[in-house]
Amino acid sequence: MSSSLSQVGLVTTLNLRMLITRWQSAVVTVVGIAGVMVVITGVFSIYEGFRATLEDSGSDTIALILRGGSSDEMQSGLALADTRIAGDAPGVVRSGGSPLISSELFVNVDVPSRATGAPVFVPMRGVGPQAPLLRGHFRWVAGRMLTPGTKEVVVGRAAANQFSGLDLGKEIKLGPDRWTIVGIFSDAQSIAESELWADITVMQGVFQYGTSVQSIRVRLTSPAAFKEFKDRLSTDPRVNFKIETEKEFLSTLSSGLRGIIRGAGFAIAILMGIGAIFAALNTMYAAVAARTREIATLRALGFGAWPVVVSVLVEALVLGFAGAIVGAMIGYLAFNGVQTSTLNMRSFTQVAFSFRVTGELLLWGCAYALALAFVGGVLPAIRAARLPIAGGLREL
């Protein structure tokens, strides 16, 4: 047993040392696998980034209220009195006797994209002073909160990066009026960072909404409080609400686009993987062919078939691993943190987000790359084990 193990070790080490003499074809496998890895990293970093912004950023202690039957804030419309009714419901966090609640207005306005210069639909939200308290990780990057009653706006960090003219202190035309940018905020890369915020009362006037609002956000005491909150308001005859946690809402809102990116990602990964297997098969068959005499000599000296099989498989895995590492590094450098924005058809507005190459993504990618290399090595390994010894020794 120990002798067969040492045989495996010997033949494998010998083979890896000889690998350098076949470097030309070995590079093909490395590049093939690295290509797969780069593409997988790229596509799934888009998915991860989008998910981080639209799904993971939603809180389950914030309830979002829309008019019954609405799928998004744009379609919704609520009356002034609805805010008071929602604020009186059980489970709402109160500070100093008043509920932590924010009624908001949601419009899209044309702002030129920094990348193309063409106007895109950017979400503009009418808010009150409590709005920052109803975001999970709200922070000021620069400037200050807007003054109620004025045409001041504060912009999300991602929006400031993606859309042009959103610099602190600048004036910008949004809808029919000019507004002054007085602050830039961040919110742990959540969707709020894609938005422009202005005073809700001013926006109701400018965009002709009268006194109506489109959504109400409420901070709940705990995730468990949501059920009672929802049950109470659902049975209240005075209102027709659709009530979801912010997490549920964002998850549905992004499901279409997430589906496309995910589907495309898997299709690309599988197809490229198949292509890479063929490349690896070619390389490994060539490697076995080049080793014909060496393998026959080893077998003639009394080495078993297993050490030969293992040496071929280890070679394939080493090449696959090298490819995975090279691909992971290129993918990380090329994609991590790339900022972009796209149109979410469901909300009819731009969503700004950054690509995210996560550790988990790299691990899965490496595992996939090694699996591809292994599959590419199995058939050639079997051929190596079956090589006729006498014929092999005669080979040129």
Add this chain to the structure above:
Amino acid sequence: MFRFVPLVWANLWRRPLRSIFTLLSIIVAFVLFGLLEALRFGLFAGVEAAGDDRLMVTNRMSIVRDLPGSYLGKVQGLAGVKAVAVQVWFGGWYQDEHNQLQVIAVDPEPFFTVYPDVHVPPAERQAWITDRAGVLVGRRIAADFGWHVGDHIPLQQSIPYKGDSNTWDVTVRGIYNQDAADDTGIFIQYKYLDETRQFGRGRIGWMVPRLDNPADAKEISKRIDALFENSGTETKTAPEKAWAGDFSRQIGNVGAILSFIASAVFFTMLLVAANTMAQAVRERTNEIGVLKTLGFTHAAVTRLVLGEALCLTIAGGLIGLGLAKFLALGLKPGLSRIVPLFDLPQRAVLIGLALTVLLGLLAGALPAARAMRLGVAEALRGA
């Protein structure tokens, strides 16, 4: 030239496994290329269905804000305007909130004049015009949900229907198809919406004027906007094509990302194919010497090697593009509500074919150059 064909063929089968694996990897590359092109076409093709003679008039401050209904008559009154279609976004969903629908309220009379590219059998068209609570449904969305003419369908909506229900019961009266469009729209009657809704009566979403002469598009756009300048509600008018183009550009650099991925795939596959060819030529050094001894010119040997590479890439490309077309047709129904126009366009097939030739020439270039330079004596000596 064609007398070398048997020789090229024999060379390809010299190591059948290698040729087959190379062929397969090229096929995979082209399948991927085809599917990515189909996706790109699906994402950006909305532009094709836009008419040259149609304009899009929206509220200047935001596309989601509405316009006074009185604007219709004013635009209609302009010289050069054939008809004006009223449109209101209705939206809504069917059965499950994930089944979002593109329901738009229109007036049948100007609608068919403005959209001559929307085709409905005459009997169905008449039935829809007669039934106010009827809907006209796109061919594809009808197929997706198995709707037929005469079916009652409950649409879920945030606009309360007669009192406080959010369910609008409508009847399918006709099924349409529009040239070069995705056919996933649903049209309800504007009059029905307007008399049923409690808020915003008499308001409209946006207008689509059709012009007598497409050449007037710019001029009439300006005149329309001038008409409402300094009023409470200003408008923004653009030719429908320009509007659709701007809209599809909103998707952002997805197109660039797809191109990047396609290039990465091609680079990888090029390397694989080039390496195979290099190996093939290296192994045959002796044979090339023999060929040259027999009187084959340098050019003839180069052609042999290039021919072999081209055989592989063109065969792989044709099979790959064929498979991609087949897969695109198969995937289309499943993707119909996400990427309704998912399809491999003619143009992409032609680009793909050009790429097969380019790929073959590039993959064969280095080995062919080596084969050409090889001296007879050296080749015969070499192993």
